[in-house]
Amino acid sequence: MTRYLVYRVLHALLVIWLVVTLVFFMLRAVPGDPFAAMLADVDPEAAEELRAKWGYDQPAYVQYYKWMINLVHGDLGNSVYGSNVPVTRILAEAFPRTMSLAFLAFSIALTISITAGIISAVKRRSFMDHAVTVIAFLGLSMPDFWVGILLIIVFAVRLGWLPAIGYKPMSEGFWAWFSHLILPAVAAGTPFAAIITRMTRSSMLEVLQTEYIKVARAKGLSEQRVIMVHAFKNALIPVVTVMGIAFALLMAGTVIVENVFAIKGLGRVLIQGILNRDYPVVQGAIMIVSVLFVFSNLVVDVLYTMIDPRIRFVEEQ
């Protein structure tokens, strides 16, 4: 297990390094840079001056070498815009926001979808089952940013129950944090919930037809015990298989949903960086976003091997 973990962590680091390196060189291979976007039309000489000041006039490999050296020292450079804030500070501020959003979205979506999936399978062909199936199908087809917009219109504008945009850290109180995050969390979690609901339902239906469920019932076990202990535990395995994909969709959702709700998380930082062609910010944001994805994949894989003992790692055999 340790060997497997070490191998996977090294592999994850390799993937992140590759992404960051590819992005670094591709950014420089494509025509146009931050200063061309800012000044070239107006004042090519000033643009040239800025380029020299920021080291963008040097060959790409020299820039890369410097960037990597700084990275090792925990320095990701400064934003080329505004007051030239260090990228690490921007990311450090954004990171907890994105994590809060993802965590809340994950908790809500998982609770709802597993419950809905089980009820749907147990009460097959009931009104509840049909309703759950339809909602899950809709959930997969609605763009998450649109869900966010609809939630704002209903709960913030019409009903006035919740704030429409912004973010408050936990230190300002749980309710302030929660009330700002609940709408974006629901929006970002929708595709995740839809996938997990469908998977839980079909997996439960399959398990409920097996012999050992009949045996468990014949033994006289309570229906609750049959469903929760005997059926659900086994139905969970295929659900965890799609968990990786579903969670990736959730994280991708946070990128776009942050922009709807004006939460200055990693997604918003990344998009603003792209729109401004602010290279240091784009590089830093892509690195952190990649770390999140690669390591969440890793966690899902490890979880998977823990839940299903039949799966053993190739490396150990």
Next chain:
Amino acid sequence: MSEPIPAITPVARERVTSGGEIRERSKWQRLRILWLDKKAVVGLLVLLVMAVCALFAPQIAPYDPNKQTPVVLEPPSPAHLLGTDDLGRDLFSRIVYGSRVSLFVGISTVFVAAVVGIVLGLLSGYYGGWLDALIMRYIDLQWAFPNFIIAVYLVAVFGTGLGNVMVAVSLAFLDDFARIVRAMVLSLREQDFVMAARAMGASNFHIQRRHLLPNTVAPVIVQATVSVSYAILAEAGLSFLGLGVKPTTPTWGLILSDARTFFSRAWWLAVFPGLAIMITVLSINFVGDSLRDMLDVHETLIGK
């Protein structure tokens, strides 16, 4: 990376009948499956309407989609079926014109992704060795991220604009196709009919074209359908974020983005473009589900 390579079995074209005899489904039986599935029929009809809207947008749209009028932020009325926006432009006309970009981008990007992905998967699975290693390392790299995120990364590199968004979406979706085709080629390569062709002296190109590719068609069609719905969502998302088209081209994502400041006063600006996206994606998913049954592709393919 995180997902095991989907173990797609060669398409089971046959069905075992009650007598234990194996019979291939005829073309008509397959079409019957599609016809009997009411969801799929509804989906196809909706898509047909969408396609007509896109093709005949100038005839169908009652107004010029970019014509600004003094009638601003008017709620839906007989004159303006879906209301007007902050510049007095007719929302219905804009959505009709928007279907052009959404459908065109969705279909063309997936087409490019499928062609490139199939070629990569075929080369990778057929020749193996260093070529396989090289291609698959890259595909694995993409596989570690959802397609939408790959598209955002690529837009970050190439810059914004419709052309760049299309290139980004095409590249972002090709890994799904490459993986499917490679997995199928790996299992087909060792089968008797391929061995026989090789023994008879068929060239590599002939084997690939005549024996391998036709057998990958079914899962590729199913994946392509799923991908188109995700590509439409991706384009809408990128446009919504302001990374896509120039502000004058009406697209569903951009109409939503433009309307952001007016949502509190004009609900129709928020509801209808989103509905257009949802209905399109839903219809494609309906058809995709049915195609999966029809073509007996058993894998649950979910776009990442």
